[in-house]
Amino acid sequence: MQRTTRMTRWLKAAAAALAVSLIAACGGGGGSNNSQNSSPSSPAPSGSNQISTVVNKGVSAVPNIPTVSVTVCAPGSASACQTIDNVLLDTKSFGLRIVNSSLSSILGSLPTLPSGSGNLAQxxxxxxxxxxxxxxxADVHIGGETASSIPIQVIGDLPDATIPSDHCTDTVPATNAEDTASALNANGILGIGVAVNDCGSACSLPISNSNPSTYFSCPPNVTTASCARAPVALNQQVANPIAHFATDNNGVLVQFPAVPDGGSSTVTGLVIFGINTQANNAMPGTVTTFATGAAGDLRNSTFNGAPGVDAFLDTGSNGLFFSASLPSCGSSAPDFYCPTSKQTFSATLQGVAGTTSATVTFAADNANNLFKSGNFALSNLAGTAPGTTLDLGLPFYFGRTVYHGLDLSSNGGQAPFIAF
Structure with missing residues (x-):
């Protein structure tokens, strides 16, 4: 049976930190209830910079979870390696995070970064x-691309009793710790958003109330909540692997075929690394390009007549999340909408600093009926969000090719952008 878990996996702390750096789912109702047995697919990977991404039953039978495979190796090793399947593809977080149980054969070969007299944790x-x-x-291999000796997070390799309060459980309850594959609904997270690391220069400053760092220095063999918040240099922060590829390192495009209203049992998309670095990732002049904030946000967008909406595109969210006058699904899926028929919405996305704007449309259908369909790719799954948030999750990507350009401005390169 499908679980109706809400996935809104955008990285809250990173969004705030990067902004600082830039400045100094069973009920009634109508709707679609037709089960689809089709499995739409993008073309198979044909280059070293291409990989497939698949939406299917996955780890926890949660719909709209796009996953990829990555190989993690001890630094410099060709033998101490492990391939991890069912890693969530996430365009609104930054860096690779793998559940410790998925690294069992090589975990001891991955050196922990030091922090003070202890070890660095996050x-x-x-x-x-x-x-x-x-x-x-670790060395991270994705398709034919390699990011050598980059910082990654190993999830759940410290006891739950060590989870700190400061800048951690005082923001997100400890009961929401996702330290297993079943809790995470994946074996890890591959964050390929527009930032090159997950916190930015603000986190490298001395610890203070204004430092947003969620990194900690932990005593060796720690068993209690004795880890202390610590500043962390940019080169020690969990890193977006794309930025560390030898080539094809300026962005990524994510492509999915269209999914019908009632959904599909599976869908296969294509991830292509680099933008305008090879013939297979050339960005046509017909796309609309939006300059974004440092974490990929379009904060001046308009939805339901309200300006100042923070819109963003996020494969790590399994639905479209926004505030609207639609009936919820009740106790079975309280975070999702269950209108009696499909409802269509539009929003005006606005690039930063008054740059490009464009109107997009999307739809919300009865989530309970979608969940009952038995399909795992659902194009009209939608749920609630705060009034100023428009989370264009995975359904927005169906039938589109979306480009995410990395923020390379610190080295005199391109500013962050999205395009479709």
């Missing part, structure tokens, strides 16, 4: 939970 805060674990160095 409490990564997401909209629906937190991940807690050490930061380690």
């Amino acid at each position: 409490c990564a805060l997401f909209a629906d939970g937190l991940t807690w674990g050490t930061v380690r160095t």
Whole structure:
């Protein structure tokens, strides 16, 4: 049976930190209830910079979870390696995070980064939970691309009793810790959003109330909540692997075929690394390009007549999340909408600093009926969000090719952008 877990996996702490850096789912109702047996698919990968991403039953039978495979190796090793399947593809977080049980054969070969007299750990805060674990160095292989010796987070390799309060459970309850594959609904998270690391320069400053760091220095063999919040240099922060590829390192495009209203049992998309670095990732002049904030936000967008809406595109969210006058699904799926028929909405997305704007449309259908269909790719799954948030999750990507350009401005390169 499908679980109706809400996934709004955008990285809260990172969004705030990067902004600072930039400045200094069973009930009634109508709707679609037709089960689809089709499995739409994008073309198969044909280059070293291409991989498939699949939406299917996955780890926990939660709909709209796009996953990929990654291979993690000890730094410099060609033998101490482990391939991890069912890793969530997330365009609104930054860096690789793997559940410790998925690294069992090589965990001891991945060196922990030092912090003071202890080891570096992180409490990564997401909209629906937190991940807690050490930061380690690894070589990361994705398709034919390699990011050598980058910091990754190993989720759940520290006891739950060590999860700190400061800038961690005082923001997201400890009961929302996602330190297992079943809690995370995946074996890890591959964050390929527009930022090159997950916190930015603000987190490298001395610890104070204005430092948003969720990194911690933990005593060796720690068993209690004795880890202390710590500043962390940019080169020790959990890193977006794309930025560390030898080539094809300026962004990524995510492509999915269209999914019918009633959904599909599975859908297969294509991830292509680099933008305008090869013939297979050329960005046509017909796309609309939006300059974004440092974390990929379009904060001056308009929805339901209200300006100043924070809109963003996020494969890590399994629905479209926004505030609207629609009936909820009740106790079976309280975070989702259950209108009696499909409802269509529009929003005006606005790039930063008054740049490009464009109107997009999307739909919300009866979530309970969608969940009953037995399909795992659902194009009209929608749920609630605060009034100033428009989370264009995975359904927005169906039938589109979306480009995410990395923020390379610190080295005189491109500013962050999205395009479709």
